[in-house]
Amino acid sequence: MKFQRARSEEQKQDRIQEILNASSIIYDTAGYEGLNFTAISEYTKFTRPNLYKYFKTKEEIILLxxxxxxxxxxxxxxxxxxxxxxxxxxxxxxxxxxxxxxxxxxxxxxxxxxxxxxxxxxxxxxxxxxxxxxxxxxxxxxxxxxxxxxxxxxxxxxxxxxxxxxxxxxxxxxxxxxxxxxxxxxxxxxxxxxxxxxxxxxxxxxxxxxxxxxxxxx
The missing domain is CATH 1.10.357.10 (Tetracycline Repressor, domain 2)
Structure with missing residues (x-):
């Protein structure tokens, strides 16, 4: 499925929550070291460049x-x-x-x-x-x-x-x-x-x- 850019604030928050949900699962299974943008992109529909539109580092995800x-x-x-x-x-x-x-x-x-x-x-x-x-x-x-x-x-x-x-x-x-x-x-x-x-x-x-x-x- 082709990635579609968020058009509204609600869609943006939905995308962020999707990233958080995936990151939580990855962290719980692979730990801090196993959590990275590559793992997140493989788990979701986000490419690494798309992830960088929302977060600069994995630590910013962890803060949320x-x-x-x-x-x-x-x-x-x-x-x-x-x-x-x-x-x-x-x-x-x-x-x-x-x-x-x-x-x-x-x-x-x-x-x-x-x-x-x-x-x-x-x-x-x-x-x-x-x-x-x-x-x-x-x-x-x-x-x-x-x-x-x-x-x-x-x-x-x-x-x-x-x-x-x-x-x-x-x-x-x-x-x-x-x-x-x-x-x-x-x-x-x-x-x-x-x-x-x-x-x-x-x-x-x-x-x-x-x-x-x-x-x-x-």
């Missing part, structure tokens, strides 16, 4: 995938709580962690967001991602404010920052490649990768306790 994944996780997390019901720190932590672990790609990509992804995009694409991040942050802040009604906005912001930083920093330590595992064995090291859920929850409970009791470092 990240944004969609984050929105999806926040929506699922929000629906997991009943409005006006009081939850214990343990209950909130379990729900938070369980839903986050369902979005492994979100954690995986955020772990390399600042060091790899954001270094290979245009300033315009990054600015749009930052705008979307502001909206996402407002949604998650609103949810945390409902769960911890006594907490002030500064403590809520610090909690969200710490909870995300913990997840995205811990993940690479827990998900080692075959090469890394083999190297550990050959070195004679007794290092054992930590269990993500157990380790994350232990620290998340502490962060939530501090948030609940307004404990902060001055």
């Amino acid at each position: 995938i990240l944004n969609q994944d984050l929105k999806s996780w926040i929506a699922k997390l929000s629906k997991s709580f009943v409005i006006n019901k009081l939850y214990s720190i343990q209950e909130i932590g379990e729900i938070w962690t369980e839903t986050l672990m369902e979005y492994e790609r979100l954690i995986e990509l955020h772990a390399i967001l600042y060091t790899t992804i954001e270094k290979n995009v245009t300033v315009e694409a990054l600015a749009e991602f930052e705008k979307a991040s502001i909206e996402n942050n407002e949604m998650i802040s609103s949810l945390v404010r409902q769960l911890f009604p006594k907490a002030d906005m500064e403590n809520i912001a610090n909690f969200i920052y710490a909870a995300f930083t913990l997840a995205f920093g811990l993940y690479p330590m827990c998900k080692l490649s075959d090469l890394q595992i083999e190297a550990i064995k050959l070195s004679g090291s007794i290092y054992t990768p930590p269990d993500f859920k157990k380790t994350y929850l232990a620290s998340l409970y502490q962060l939530m306790y501090c948030l609940e009791h307004s404990i902060q470092i001055k």
